[in-house]
Amino acid sequence: MSGDERWIHTPPRWSATFDPHTIAEIHRAAATGIYDIRGFGAKRKLPHFDDLLFLGASISRYPLEGYREKCVTEVMLGTRFAKKPIKLKIPITIAGMSFGSLSAQAKEALGRGASQAGTSTTTGDGGMTEEERRHSQLLVYQVLPSRYGMDPDQLRKADAIEIVVGQGAKPGGGGMLLGQKISKRVAKMRTLPQGIDQRSACRHPDWTGPDDLEIKINELREITDWEKPIYVKVGAARPYYDTALAVKSGADVVVLDGMQGGTAATQDVFIEHCGIPTLAAIRPAVQALQELDMHRKVQLIVSGGIRNGADVAKALALGADAVSIGTAALIALGDNHPRHEAEYRKLGTTAGAYDDWHEGRDPAGITTQNPKLTARLDPVAAGKRLANYLSVLTLECQTIARANGKSHVHNLEPEDLVALTVEAAAMAQVPLAGTTWIPGRGPQD
């Protein structure tokens, strides 16, 4: 290149609008004529718990001894109506994930890990497996729109019931399980032909709207003799109204799943463009509970992008009673581990970015029904990894709670938090760090 030419040709510049991923997706769509399907949750940058900070204690606040003083983590769920509410030792539960989307070994590992940590795990589309029940001390049974595998005997065996109205990754959408994963056992449990692409209903077959939901909840209570807590799970869309309506309908527990919440398989456009971030959903839901005088009476479980104890503590400080993890739990089992890098490369991806959970080719043996792959996952070892991870989340949450002077993690409060960005300040309704300003409110409010 001569001296003059470098002024004629500037280095290549990527478009912010048509970035490399966007261009690749246009090429993929043009080549195939079908939308992209994948697992995982939203991957775009969103306002999240990282945009919040705890203040800790100083002269005006008194901390607890970090290594000596007790910080309680127990949570009771279902205290509103259930004869047998459930007690969790830690404020972290395992979210609903189906046998079908996950291998039987993975479901067993989730049960083992949760039980070691003293918390609950949750079924999913397709019903309850024996392995899952046997290894889960506390098991929540989902009642989904599809009702695949729905069985009153399993309902009676469960410790709690969760009516799934929506999911953060796809609020308004039904489940999807492609033919590669509809094995003989999965097909039998769901009463479906083997190998079909199962696309579940998005609406419940026998109720519509909150008045019906109240009657449905009542039926489930009657069938189980009012013993079991009944949760209502919603994708974060209109959390103020959805929470209020769930309470009105008689829920014991509201589960609120933000758009970072994972899925086994859905259209990428759905995952990235529907619903609201977890951070934005919590305060409106808590506001609804407070206005109804139901905060702490109807418990709130928040999920979608919980990764560490700081996230747990921040969700609790904003008013949640507990959090739920799905994607992080799978990672703890071994999903996206670098030990499988060679196989991820063969699948056209890399450890940390693998999200084709719907294809049933997971080298970690978690999101697959292929017996050769599922055999790789040792449920005992994977369960132990999950228990370790849950322990770390709990210890981290306690560390933060003590530093903020709290003897129970539920004593964390919005006053302990500040925001790093204007957006997070507005969504979490806490002041921008170093100011008293909460967007949408005057400084004196």
Next chain:
Amino acid sequence: MPQKKRSPKPASGGRNSVLDLAELSLRQINQLLHDTDAGDFLIKNPRGAHSLACGLNAPLTVTIGGHVGYYCAGMNKLATVTIDGNAGTGVAENMMSGRVHVKGDASQSAGATACGGLLIIDGNASARCGISLRGLDIVVKGSVGHMSAFMAQAGNLVVLGDAGDALGDSIYEADLFVRGTVKSLGADCVEKRMRDKHKAALAKLLKASGLAGEVDIGEFKRYGSARRLYNFHIDNLGSY
């Protein structure tokens, strides 16, 4: 909300009992039925109560003397439940086995997601009859509303009258037998040949419903899945 208990104990317990909803709460009656392993029961004054006789799990015989609300006999196992009146939404929803007989009309989602047993409706059934059916047999002596047998996976739906719009939309392996007219078929639902085994199955269901010899099987048409949408293919986009 929990039902207020009106009486410390049922007026009559155990076998061959009369249970009066004017005297007992819904909770008391359902609990008694759940705690009993056999017997005949007559439930008086149902007055449109929801969730009556739901979750039964024993070979009881329960007759309900009047109209019921939502989810009567929901998730029934083993029991025989007769409703001497009309039934609200979701009668016998998710039923597993046994027999439920509605002597009047049924509202929407009758037999929704049900896995086994026999549901007989003497009158008409509203929309979504047999939605997501998973093995139950339903015999409707009148007509059914729109979207009946939507996503039906297994079992049989027999309709002596007419069927509304979008019958059998996205159906899987269930069989639909309709004697009258079908306003329209849903996506991937087609008329299918009535083979001998289908005629035998239909005759058996009609007999079980007390219609042996009263209805000509030759008047029925069979509908089921074309199986074109079992696996997603872009050529079928127009079907959705």
